[in-house]
Structure formats: structure tokens, C-alpha cells
Amino acid sequence: MPIQRLNHAVLHVRDVSKAVAFYTDVLGFRVTAEMSGRAAFLQAAGSTNDHDLGLFAMGPQAAESPAGRTAVGLYHLAWEVDTLGELRNTRAKLVEHGALVGESDHGTTKALYARDVDGIEFEVCWLVPADQLTDELRAFTGSKPLDLDAEIAGYGADRRGGVGVSVPASS
Numbered sequence: 001m002p003i004q005r006l007n008h009a010v011l012h013v014r015d016v017s018k019a020v021a022f023y024t025d026v027l028g029f030r031v032t033a034e035m036s037g038r039a040a041f042l043q044a045a046g047s048t049n050d051h052d053l054g055l056f057a058m059g060p061q062a063a064e065s066p067a068g069r070t071a072v073g074l075y076h077l078a079w080e081v082d083t084l085g086e087l088r089n090t091r092a093k094l095v096e097h098g099a100l101v102g103e104s105d106h107g108t109t110k111a112l113y114a115r116d117v118d119g120i121e122f123e124v125c126w127l128v129p130a131d132q133l134t135d136e137l138r139a140f141t142g143s144k145p146l147d148l149d150a151e152i153a154g155y156g157a158d159r160r161g162g163v164g165v166s167v168p169a170s171s
Contacts, residue, residue, distance in 0.1 A: 009077050010054035013118045014062050016040050019055045022117045026093045027079070027124070029053060044079065064119060076113070078123035080166060085157035087112065087126045088148055094124075103148070107140030108133060108165075110151055128155070130164025 013019040020040050023029040029042035032051050041051035067073025081087050087110060094100035094114045101121070102113035111125040128137060132155070155161075163169050 007049065008052050008054060010056065011118075011120055012058045012062070013055050013116075013120075014058055014060050015117075016055050016057045018117045022097070022099075023053060023055075026097050026099060027090070046082070062118075076121040076123050078111070078125055080162060081124060081126055082160050082162075082167075083158050084110065084126050084148065084152045084155055084161070087124065088152065088157070090124050091148065103146035104143040105146045105151070106143055107137040110146055110148070112146075126151075127162035127165050129159065129161060130169065133165075 011019070016034075016037050016039060020031060020034075020042065023042055024031065028045040029052070030045065031040055032043045033041040038057050040055045042053040042055070043049060044052045065071075065073060068075055081090060091100065091103070091112055094112060099114040099116065100112060101115055104111045104113070108128050109125045110128075111123050113121060113123050115121050160167065
């Protein structure tokens with residue numbers, strides 16, 4: 001039984017209402033269910049899933065996660081946007097909220113890195129469409145600074161990303 005995709009992620013947070021405000025205001029998620037400040041379930045704007053993100057309250061005493069520093073654990077989650085224009089808009093929202101911590105061009109993926117109100121890191125990315133993938137892009141396994149304006153000039157702000165990669169190509 002091969003896995004097809006990630007259905008949802010669950011995060012433990014200090015304060016569910018603060019986390020909900022961040023994910024709805026910054027990334028455009030919408031709340032599908034809440035449980036008296038103890039938990040919330042959110043759906044991404046373009047999703048038909050019943051929820052893509054679950055948030056569970058730990059309380060203000062919760063410690064920072066040592067994952068990646070002194071313990072094994074998840075590094076980050078990555079959410080994909082359809083267009084470079086959406087990636088540009090997301091960058092503006094992340095900057096506005098003081099959440100943006102990095103930007104990288106990984107060749108086949110153009111990525112923003114940010115931290116939520118609890119310091120949990122996540123990525124928002126745009127994938128180069130399959131028909132635009134070159135051997136050079138595929139061979140690049142590193143990271144270089146993202147020049148989003150140049151990427152938009154090259155691919156266009158409205159070109160749908162990931163087509164033939166993570167999004168089926170239309171027949």
C-alpha cells in the first residue's frame with residue numbers, strides 16, 4: 001500500500017487561540033472545528049480535506065521542542081502554493097507578522113521558511129512544473145538565495161506550479 005500524500009498534521013501548541021489566529025491570518029487556513037480552547041482543526045483554503053492541521057493546547061508552561069538541536073524529531077512541515085504570485089503574497093504576510101526566517105531556491109522548489117507563534121518552523125513552497133524541469137534543475141541538490149522577482153519574471157506570477165509533479169497534468 002504505497003502512501004499517496006500527507007493527509008494532515010497535528011501540532012502541540014501553547015495557546016490554541018493564538019495558534020489559530022496565526023494560521024488563519026497568515027496562511028489563510030479556516031477553522032472547521034474547535035474544542036473549548038483545548039483543540040482546533042483547520043482546513044487549508046484550497047483543500048477539500050475535512051482538516052489539514054490539528055492544534056492541541058499544551059499550556060503556557062510547555063517547553064520549546066529540542067528536536068533538531070538535542071533530540072531527533074520533525075524539522076518542519078511544507079505547504080505548497082499554486083503560483084509564485086501566491087508565494088509572493090505569503091512572503092508579505094510572513095514579513096508583516098515577523099515570522100519569515102529564510103528564503104531558498106532549491107532548483108525544483110522555491111521556498112519560504114517561517115516560524116509560528118510557538119516557534120514551530122514550516123515551509124511554504126512553489127514547485128516548478130514538470131514540463132519546465134531541466135536536467136540542471138533536477139541535478140541541483142543544494143540551496144541558494146531565492147530571487148522571487150526573477151522567478152516571477154521567468155515563470156510568471158500566475159503559472160500553476162507542481163503540474164505533473166504534485167498536481168496531475170490535465171489531459
